[in-house]
Amino acid sequence: MPARAAEVPGLLASAQPLATAYDVALTDLDGVVYLGESAIPGAPAALAAAVAAGLRIVYVTNNASRTPSAIAAQLAALGAPARPADVVTSAQAGARLLAERLPPGAEVLVVGGTGLRLAVRERGFRPVSVASGQTAAVIQGYAPDLSYSLLTEGALAVQAGALFVASNADLTLPTARGRQPGNGSLLRVIATAAGREPLVAGKPEPPLHAEAVARSGARRPLVVGDRLDTDIEGAVRVGSDSLLVLTGVSRPLDVVLAPARQRPSYLAESLSGLLAPQPPVIREEGAFRCGGWLARPAPGLVELAGRGERVDGLRALCTAAWSGAGQDASAVTAALGKLGY
Numbered sequence: 001m002p003a004r005a006a007e008v009p010g011l012l013a014s015a016q017p018l019a020t021a022y023d024v025a026l027t028d029l030d031g032v033v034y035l036g037e038s039a040i041p042g043a044p045a046a047l048a049a050a051v052a053a054g055l056r057i058v059y060v061t062n063n064a065s066r067t068p069s070a071i072a073a074q075l076a077a078l079g080a081p082a083r084p085a086d087v088v089t090s091a092q093a094g095a096r097l098l099a100e101r102l103p104p105g106a107e108v109l110v111v112g113g114t115g116l117r118l119a120v121r122e123r124g125f126r127p128v129s130v131a132s133g134q135t136a137a138v139i140q141g142y143a144p145d146l147s148y149s150l151l152t153e154g155a156l157a158v159q160a161g162a163l164f165v166a167s168n169a170d171l172t173l174p175t176a177r178g179r180q181p182g183n184g185s186l187l188r189v190i191a192t193a194a195g196r197e198p199l200v201a202g203k204p205e206p207p208l209h210a211e212a213v214a215r216s217g218a219r220r221p222l223v224v225g226d227r228l229d230t231d232i233e234g235a236v237r238v239g240s241d242s243l244l245v246l247t248g249v250s251r252p253l254d255v256v257l258a259p260a261r262q263r264p265s266y267l268a269e270s271l272s273g274l275l276a277p278q279p280p281v282i283r284e285e286g287a288f289r290c291g292g293w294l295a296r297p298a299p300g301l302v303e304l305a306g307r308g309e310r311v312d313g314l315r316a317l318c319t320a321a322w323s324g325a326g327q328d329a330s331a332v333t334a335a336l337g338k339l340g341y
Contacts, residue, residue: 010322011315012265013280018243018273019050024218025274026088026209026240029061029071031226031248032271033080036176040247044079046271051081055274058216060209060223062202062230064091064141064167064183065113085215090167090202091119093211094139097165097201099123106136109162111154111190113143116167131157140190140198141167142183151189158194168202170230172249179249203227204234224271228254228262241265243273252314252341256302256321256332263322269311279312281319288319295320295335304335313339 014021027033033043047057059071059082068087075082094116098108104124109131110117120127120139128135129150135157158164170182183202191197201207203225213221223240225231226248235242244255244264255267266278282289287296292308295316302320304313317335 010263010319011267011281012241012278014266014278017053017275017277018222018266019053019055019275022055022220022222022241024056024058024216024221025050025243026058026060026212026216026218026221026223027271028203028225028227028231028248029059029075030063030173032224032245033059033075034078035248038176039078039080040270043247043271044075046274047080050271050274053275056216056218057081057086058212058218059087060089060203060212061087062090062168062170062183062208063173064089064094064116064119064202065143066115067118068092068115070115088208088212088215089115089119090208091116091141092122092215093208094141094165094167094201095119095123095125096211097199097207098125098137098139098163101163102136107132107134109135109138109154109157111138111150112141112146112167116141116143129153131160131162133160135160135162137163137165138190139165139167140183140187142170142173142186146186151186155190155193158190158196164190164194164196164198166198166200166202168208168230169200169205170202170227203230204237206234206238209234209238209240224274226250228258228264232258232264233262235265236261236263243268245270245273247271252336252339253329253332255314256318256336257329258318258322260322263318267311267315267318279315281315288316288323290316290319293317297321297324300331302332302335304338310339310341314341 223235291312293306293313
C-alpha cells in the first residue's frame with residue numbers, strides 16, 4: 001500500500017503500481033488525456049492498460065460546455081476507454097448545488113453551453129436564456145461561443161437577487177495553441193457587473209470531487225491532474241491522494257515551489273505513471289535520495305547530483321525544497337537544468 005517514508009515531507013511511495021493501489025482514478029482531461037482535439041502521446045494506451053489492471057477511470061472535468069456523452073465519444077475516438085457514465089462534469093456538480101438550494105421546477109438562467117443546460121434540466125429545473133422576475137438562479141460555465149447578450153442577462157438576474165453559481169473558476173484553458181481564457185476569466189464579467197461572487201462547483205472546490213465520488217462509488221480514489229491550483233489543491237482540500245502529470249499546465253518549477261496546499265502525493269511525466277510503482281524518497285544525513293539522485297538543501301540553494309530517471313531527480317528535489325523554510329526560483333533553477341527541465 002502507499003506509504004510515506006518516515007519524517008520525509010510530501011511525496012508518497014507505492015511498492016505496487018498505482019493502477020492496483022487505488023480503485024478509481026478521478027482523471028482530469030485537458031492537459032492530461034488530450035490537448036485540443038489531439039490525444040497526448042501515450043495517454044489512451046496508458047489508460048487502457050490501467051483499466052486492464054483493474055483500475056476504473058472516471059473523467060472529471062471543470063469544462064461544463066459539453067455533455068458526458070459528447071466527451072465520452074471524443075475519448076473513445078482517441079482510443080481511450082470511456083462511456084458516458086465514466087464522465088463527471090462541473091456542470092453536474094453545479095446543478096447539484098442548485099438542487100440543494102432551490103425547489104424542483106425553479107427557473108434557472110443558463111449562461112453556458114449544451115452540457116450545462118442538460119445538467120440543469122436533468123436536475124428538474126427549467127433552463128432559460130432571458131432573465132425574468134421568476135429567475136431563481138444563474139449558473140455560468142465555459143462555452144466557446146458565449147455571447148455578450150447572455151452574459152448581460154446573467155448580470156441582470158444576479159443584480160436582481162438570483163443565486164449565482166459558477167461551474168468553475170479556472171482562469172485559463174490549455175490548448176494546442178497555448179493558454180486561452182477559461183471560465184474564471186469569463187465569470188468576472190457577471191461578478192463585476194453585479195457586484196457579487198458566485199458559489200463555485202468545480203475544482204479546487206469540493207463539490208465536483210464529491211459528485212465524482214458519489215457517481216463512481218470510489219472507496220479509495222486517486223485524483224489525477226496537470227494543474228496544481230485546481231486538481232491537486234482540490235485533492236488536498238478533501239484529503240485525497242493525487243498524481244500530478246507534467247503534460248499540461250503546471251511545470252516542474254511550479255511543483256518544486258508549490259505551497260503545502262498544492263503539493264501532490266505522486267509525480268509522473270505522463271499517465272504512464274499509473275502503471276508503475278512510485279519509489280520512496282529517503283532522507284540521508286540532511287539530504288534526500290530518490291533513485292540515483294541526491295538533493296541537498298543549502299542556504300538559498302538546493303544542490304542536486306546523480307543520474308537516472310529525471311522524474312526521480314524531481315521527486316528528490318521537491319522533497320528537499322519542501323523540507324525547509326521555502327525556496328525561490330533562483331535556488332532550484334540550476335538543479336532543474338541538470339534534469340533537462
